[in-house]
Amino acid sequence: MGRYFAIRIGRAALTIVLVVTFAFVVLRLSGDPALMILGPEAPPEVLAAFRKAWGLDDPIWFQYLDYFGAIAKGELGRSMRDGRPAIELVLERIPATLALTLPAFAFKVALGIPAGIYAALHRGSGIDRAVMTTAVAGFTVPSFVLALVLVLVFAVQLGWLPSGGQDSWRHAILPIATLSLGGAAVLARFTRSAMLEVLGQPYIRTASAKGVPWRKVVTSHALPNAAIPTITILGFMVGTLIAGAVVVESVFAWPGVGRLLVVAVANRDLAVVQCILLLVAMTMVTSNLIVDFLYGFLDPRLRTKGAHA
Amino acid sequence: MAPLVSIAGLSVAFSGVPVLRGVDLALGKGEAVGLVGESGSGKSVTWLAALGLLPRHAQVTGSVRLDGRELLGAPAGELDRVRGGRIAMIFQDPASALNPVLTIRKQLCEALALHRDLSGNAVKAEARRLLDLVGIPDAARRLEAYPHEFSGGQIQRIMIAMALAGNPDLLIADEPTTALDATIQAQILELLSTVRRELGMAMVLISHDLGVVAENCDRVAVMYAGRIVEEAPSNQLFADPVHPYAQGLIGALPPLDGPRRRLTAIPGTVPDPAHMPDGCAFAPRCALAAEPCGLAVPSLAPIANDRTVACIRAEASRRALLGIAAE
Numbered sequence: 001m002g003r004y005f006a007i008r009i010g011r012a013a014l015t016i017v018l019v020v021t022f023a024f025v026v027l028r029l030s031g032d033p034a035l036m037i038l039g040p041e042a043p044p045e046v047l048a049a050f051r052k053a054w055g056l057d058d059p060i061w062f063q064y065l066d067y068f069g070a071i072a073k074g075e076l077g078r079s080m081r082d083g084r085p086a087i088e089l090v091l092e093r094i095p096a097t098l099a100l101t102l103p104a105f106a107f108k109v110a111l112g113i114p115a116g117i118y119a120a121l122h123r124g125s126g127i128d129r130a131v132m133t134t135a136v137a138g139f140t141v142p143s144f145v146l147a148l149v150l151v152l153v154f155a156v157q158l159g160w161l162p163s164g165g166q167d168s169w170r171h172a173i174l175p176i177a178t179l180s181l182g183g184a185a186v187l188a189r190f191t192r193s194a195m196l197e198v199l200g201q202p203y204i205r206t207a208s209a210k211g212v213p214w215r216k217v218v219t220s221h222a223l224p225n226a227a228i229p230t231i232t233i234l235g236f237m238v239g240t241l242i243a244g245a246v247v248v249e250s251v252f253a254w255p256g257v258g259r260l261l262v263v264a265v266a267n268r269d270l271a272v273v274q275c276i277l278l279l280v281a282m283t284m285v286t287s288n289l290i291v292d293f294l295y296g297f298l299d300p301r302l303r304t305k306g307a308h309a
Numbered sequence: 310m311a312p313l314v315s316i317a318g319l320s321v322a323f324s325g326v327p328v329l330r331g332v333d334l335a336l337g338k339g340e341a342v343g344l345v346g347e348s349g350s351g352k353s354v355t356w357l358a359a360l361g362l363l364p365r366h367a368q369v370t371g372s373v374r375l376d377g378r379e380l381l382g383a384p385a386g387e388l389d390r391v392r393g394g395r396i397a398m399i400f401q402d403p404a405s406a407l408n409p410v411l412t413i414r415k416q417l418c419e420a421l422a423l424h425r426d427l428s429g430n431a432v433k434a435e436a437r438r439l440l441d442l443v444g445i446p447d448a449a450r451r452l453e454a455y456p457h458e459f460s461g462g463q464i465q466r467i468m469i470a471m472a473l474a475g476n477p478d479l480l481i482a483d484e485p486t487t488a489l490d491a492t493i494q495a496q497i498l499e500l501l502s503t504v505r506r507e508l509g510m511a512m513v514l515i516s517h518d519l520g521v522v523a524e525n526c527d528r529v530a531v532m533y534a535g536r537i538v539e540e541a542p543s544n545q546l547f548a549d550p551v552h553p554y555a556q557g558l559i560g561a562l563p564p565l566d567g568p569r570r571r572l573t574a575i576p577g578t579v580p581d582p583a584h585m586p587d588g589c590a591f592a593p594r595c596a597l598a599a600e601p602c603g604l605a606v607p608s609l610a611p612i613a614n615d616r617t618v619a620c621i622r623a624e625a626s627r628r629a630l631l632g633i634a635a636e
Contacts, residue, residue, distance in 0.1 A: 124366070202400055203408040208362055209400075210420045210471060211393030214385065220419075224410045300455040301409060 004302075008292050012285040019281035020071070023274055024064055032056075033268035037080055054080055054270075067274070076278070077271030079264075086275040090257060094242065097249070097256030099172060101241045104179035108237065112184035113230070116191025120199060121218065131188060138185025147178040147251040164253035175252045179245060183237060190233045194226040201225070228298050235291030239284035243276060311377065313338045313478055313511055314359070314396070319371035321351070321358045321535075326583045329354050330535040331371070333609060338478065341505065341512045343522030343543065345558070346532035347579055352515045355532075356481045360396060361388050394424040397472035401484040403464035407456035413440075414452035417471055424475030439470040443500060462493035466500065473504060479511040486521065498525055519562060523547050528615070531555045534580055534590035537609060541616040551618045553595045589620065597622040 034050040035042075051057045055066065070077060076087045119131040141149075154174060155163035162171050198204065199222055207221045208214070237244075246258035253259075257276060264272035296303050312335040321329035329351045336342055344352045357363050359373040359380060373380045375395060380388065392398075400406050407416060417436045421427055427435055433452070440448035443466040456464060465485060472480055482501060486494035502525055505512050516522050522529055523543050530540040531552065539552035550556045557575035577594035580586055586593055592602040601621060609619045 202402055202405040205357075205362055206400065206406050206468070206471075207408065207419075209360065209392055209398040211389045211391070211423050211475065212419060213389050221408050221411070225408070228410075299410060301457045 004296065005289075005293070008289060012289055015285050016278070016281045020068075020274065020278055021064070023277040024067060025060075027268065027270050027273055028060060028063070031268050033080055033270055036266075036268040050080075071278070076275045079272050080269050081267060086271040089260065089272055090275050090279060093255065093257045093260045096166065096254065097242060097245055097258060100175050100179060100245050100248065100254065100256065103172075104176045104183065104245075105237060105241060107176065107180035108183035108187055109234070111180065112187025113191050115184070116188040117195055117218075117223075117226075119188065119192045120195030123196065128192075132192070135185040135188045135192075138181050139189070141182075143178055143182050143247050144251055146181060147174070147248055150174050150178055151251070164251075166254055171252075171254075175245070175248045175254055178248050178251075187230075187233060187237075191226065191230050194229040195222060197229075198222045198225040224298065228295065231291055231294050231298065235287045235294075238290070239287040242283045243280040312336055313340075313376065315372075315374045316355070316359060317372045317374075319355060319358060319373060320369070321354050321363065322368045324366060327585070328535050328582050329358065330585075330606075332532075332535075332537055334530055334537060334540075336479065336511055336513065339509050339511050340528065341502075341514065341526045343526035343529040344513060344515045344532060345517060345519055345522050345529060347517060349579055349582075350532040351535040352517075352532050353483050354535075356398065356483065356513065356515070360392055360398065360481075362392075362398075390424075393420055393472075393475040393477065395475075395477055396479045396481065397475060397477040398481040398483060399465070399468040399472050399485050401487050403461040403468065403488060406468055407464060409456055412453055412455055413459075413467055417452070417467070417474060420471050420474035435474075436470075439473055440467070442473070442504070443467070443470040444496075445470070461489055462497060465489065465493075465497050469497075469500060469504065473508070476508075477510060479513065480505070481513045481515070483515045484517070485514075487516070487518075494521075501525070519547070519558060531558065534585065535582065536590070536606075536619065538591065538620065539616075539618045540609070541618075545616065551612060551616070551623045552591075552620045553597050553623060554591045557594075591620075595622075 033054070034047045034056065038047060038050060048057075055063060058066070067077075076085070078084060079086050079089055115131050115135075119128040122128050151163045151174060154161045161173050162168075163174070165171050204217060204221055207217045212221070243257055243261060245254070245256060246261060248254070249256045249258035250262055257279075261273065261276045263269075264276070315335040317333050319329060319332040320327060328349075332351065332355050334342075334355070344355070346352050354363070358367070358369045361380070361383075363369065369381060371381065375391060380391060383391075407413075414433070414436060417439065418432050421432050421435055425432075425435070436452060437448045440451060445451055445463060445466055451459075456467075459467065468485075480501075485501065486497050489497060498521060501512065501514075504510070512526075514522055514525055526543050528540065529543050529546045530537045531546070531550075531554065532538065533554050539546065539550065539555045541551075546555065547559060550559050554575070557573065560573040561575065563572060575594055580590055580593065586603065588601075588603040588605055589595070589598070589607050592598040595602070599622060607619045607621050609617045611617050612623075
């Protein structure tokens with residue numbers, strides 16, 4: 001068990017280093033921050049001074065080591081636009097993003113899992129087909145299309161809800177709906193196929209054959225087994241809580257981390273982008289670790305395998 | 310004596326394709342009956358249908374009575390009391406027959422709680438006793454283990470313990486030893502016949518292994534393409550099979566004593582359930598087949614005491630042989 005987790009924690013750390021390195025390289029290869037921030041009209045000596053001030057004229061390997069050294073000391077750099085610490089800029093946007101992603105996560109779970117279970121238990125019925133058609137539509141339609149359709153219907157045509165901004169709770173309804181529908185669709189499909197897989201297993205028939213009422217066969221024999229694959233997708237969703245709303249925040253002009261990321265990438269505001277990516281990598285990796293831990297908790301076969309490994 | 314279970318005209322179809330085509334079988338208290346036939350002949354389906362364990366889309370017709378009470382279409386609550394409580398069933402594949410995320414104790418005690426008036430420590434004591442009974446050593450500790458910590462043979466023992474938990478009158482053993490090593494097979498069959506003797510329980514042994522059935526059953530029913538084609542006391546069936554299919558099955562077995570002879574194989578293959586031949590389903594493979602065989606499905610008719618066969622040709626030859634006037 002201990003080794004099972006030691007290996008996973010080591011892998012998690014490696015993942016973070018790789019993500020940060022990748023972001024570092026790509027950002028530096030894809031454009032000159034000095035030009036982006038000061039504009040093409042800026043005089044060469046101003047550009048040179050800017051590059052010098054931010055260490056952009058150092059060799060790239062030096063910048064890289066410098067960057068990692070700073071991270072090790074807990075310094076994530078400053079925004080090139082207003083000189084504030086990047087971490088501060090990012091942290092102050094997190095509550096706005098969570099105000100969308102947390103309720104959306106709750107709706108995804110509350111809608112998607114029961115719909116998937118119901119569809120599996122009534123396989124082939126009209127309701128199953130309806131759930132699956134909705135689910136396919138829900139995750140094939142990209143979120144920006146869904147967002148625009150919702151805006152068109154509820155903001156433009158019906159005039160019930162605002163189309164963007166963050167002034168009241170009513171402004172959050174359409175972004176949350178956009179996020180929830182797509183996620184619920186994915187979850188419903190996953191849950192349904194996980195349930196169908198489990199319901200076809202011989203041990204379900206064994207439980208019925210010993211006289212366990214069907215409702216209890218479902219709750220105490222099928223669900224705990226179907227939970228194992230479903231947890232994977234849930235973990236992935238938890239991993240996207242911080243930066244999973246980039247598109248939706250952009251469409252609805254919601255001032256969260258996602259929009260900060262879009263603006264920072266456009267400006268090559270290196271420290272801010274790197275800070276967000278580091279945060280995203282860390283939430284993703286943490287939620288994956290939690291999933292691995294839950295696997296061990298839910299599936300006794302992994303538990304003993306881990307102990308012997 | 311009234312039969313414990315009587316099955317009449319039991320038919321099953323999956324989306325219009327018949328897989329069971331009118332099975333009649335009766336079973337007395339404490340009796341051991343073997344059900345033999347190739348895969349797909351309907352041996353397992355017969356009992357899954359009787360217990361309402363087939364998927365919802367299976368169309369089941371006919372009648373299955375337990376002590377005179379109809380089981381087909383019985384309310385769910387009544388079926389739940391019958392399953393495990395009156396008729397228990399164990400299955401072929403021990404690796405997946407138990408729920409992998411629940412301990413043996415949970416799965417065994419669940420059956421005890423459902424069918425026996427036991428509570429608290431009495432349940433656990435009974436679970437230990439059952440594991441002892443089926444020969445799982447160190448029962449108290451092993452109760453807390455998960456299925457993957459046992460071997461296939463041990464799982465099958467645990468399945469038997471679980472089946473015994475409800476004190477059933479009938480145990481359906483569906484190919485209980487097919488997935489096990491030969492040495493373990495013998496142990497499991499030994500265990501089954503011991504518990505059956507001790508508890509006076511009836512048993513249906515579903516198998517494609519004629520030897521297993523011959524040794525463990527009083528009576529044998531041979532199934533072919535969704536019907537019973539011959540039924541007889543074990544010793545008589547093996548000594549003197551009447552239906553050409555039963556003759557074929559037994560001819561394919563190597564004799565234990567006597568001179569070595571070439572083993573015979575039954576030519577052809579089992580017909581596709583979606584395209585059954587008219588009349589006798591075995592006729593296309595049968596050496597004795599004649600024109601009338603293709604006209605009507607032969608019904609199971611008595612040819613001697615305790616013996617029935619569904620074959621117009623064998624019946625005629627048998628009647629002539631026994632000197633019974635054709636009626």
